[in-house]
Amino acid sequence: VSCPPGGVAHRIVVRGGRQEALEPCEGRPGTVVDVSELFFNYPARKKFLRSPSAEAGLCRSVFIDRASAFPGVSFRLFADGALRLSLPAADHIQRISRCHDLDPRLLGTAEARGQGFTVRVIAASPDGRRTDRRLVQAFVNNRRVQEFSLVQAVEFGFQGFLPGGYHPVAFVFLDIDPSLVDFNIHPAKKEVRFRTLPEVHRAVVSATRMFLAGRASIAVARDEPAGLRGSDGRQDPLSLSFERRSSPPFAGY
Numbered sequence: 001v002s003c004p005p006g007g008v009a010h011r012i013v014v015r016g017g018r019q020e021a022l023e024p025c026e027g028r029p030g031t032v033v034d035v036s037e038l039f040f041n042y043p044a045r046k047k048f049l050r051s052p053s054a055e056a057g058l059c060r061s062v063f064i065d066r067a068s069a070f071p072g073v074s075f076r077l078f079a080d081g082a083l084r085l086s087l088p089a090a091d092h093i094q095r096i097s098r099c100h101d102l103d104p105r106l107l108g109t110a111e112a113r114g115q116g117f118t119v120r121v122i123a124a125s126p127d128g129r130r131t132d133r134r135l136v137q138a139f140v141n142n143r144r145v146q147e148f149s150l151v152q153a154v155e156f157g158f159q160g161f162l163p164g165g166y167h168p169v170a171f172v173f174l175d176i177d178p179s180l181v182d183f184n185i186h187p188a189k190k191e192v193r194f195r196t197l198p199e200v201h202r203a204v205v206s207a208t209r210m211f212l213a214g215r216a217s218i219a220v221a222r223d224e225p226a227g228l229r230g231s232d233g234r235q236d237p238l239s240l241s242f243e244r245r246s247s248p249p250f251a252g253y
Contacts, residue, residue: 002031016041060084064099068171069142071095096122096171100135103128106169110211112203115196117176121154121207124169125215126161135169140181142173146190150174153201157208172204 003009009027013020039046049055056079063085067075071092077085087098097104106124113119138150150172158168182193194200 001027003027003029005029065144068099069139110207112207114199114203116180119203119207120173122171123211128169129162129166133167138172140174153204157205
C-alpha cells in the first residue's frame with residue numbers, strides 16, 4: 001500500500017512474480033510492504049533456511065542498515081507480531097546512536113567534498129574504541145557496502161589516536177555521482193568499484209581527522225610514550241595540535 005502526500009492510496013498485490021491486483025484503498029501517506037510465504041514456490045531455498053532466530057537476526061541487520069542511512073524516516077521492526085524496535089525520525093547522530101546502542105555524547109560528525117562526491121563521517125571519540133571493526137561501516141549512496149578501502153581510510157585517519165589492537169567506531173556516508181561508481185561487481189551489490197578511489201580515500205581521511213581535531217579531548221595511544229615522534233624518530237613533547245599528528249601521505253592504489 002502506498003500513498004503520496006495529498007494523494008490517493010493504492011494497493012498492489014503480487015504473487016509468484018505476477019501482479020494480481022492494483023486498486024485504490026484506504027491508507028495514510030507513506031508506503032507499507034507486507035511479505036508473506038516468501039519461499040512458497042522455492043522449496044529448495046526454503047529447505048536451507050536457518051533457524052527462526054538466525055533469520056530474524058539477518059532481517060534485523062538489514063533493517064538497521066536501512067534505518068542508519070535514512071534518519072529522516074521512521075522505522076518500526078516487528079517480529080512474531082510484537083514490536084521489537086521503534087526508531088522515530090531523528091537527526092543522523094541520534095539515529096546512529098539508537099541503531100547501535102551508542103552514547104550520543106561520544107558521537108560527532110565532519111564532512112569533506114571532492115569532484116562529484118561528498119563524504120560525511122559520523123564517528124565516536126577515541127573513548128568509544130572497540131576491539132573489532134564491526135562498527136566501522138560504509139554506505140555509498142545510502143546503500144551499505146563491504147568496501148575495505150573506506151574502512152582502511154577511517155583507520156588511517158584514526159592512526160595515532162587509538163592504542164594498538166583497537167578500532168574506531170565510525171560510519172562513512174558517501175554520496176557520489178553514479179557515473180563514478182560501479183555497483184555491478186557483486187551479485188548483491190555489496191561491493192563497489194570507484195573510478196576516483198584515491199580522491200575518495202583522501203576525503204574520508206580528511207573528514208575523519210577534522211572530526212578528531214574538533215573533539216575537546218584526544219585520547220593518546222597508550223602503547224606509545226607520551227609525545228609524538230618527529231621525522232628524525234625522536235620524541236616531541238605532547239601536543240594536542242591536530243596538524244602534528246599527520247601520517248604519511250596516502251600512496252594510492
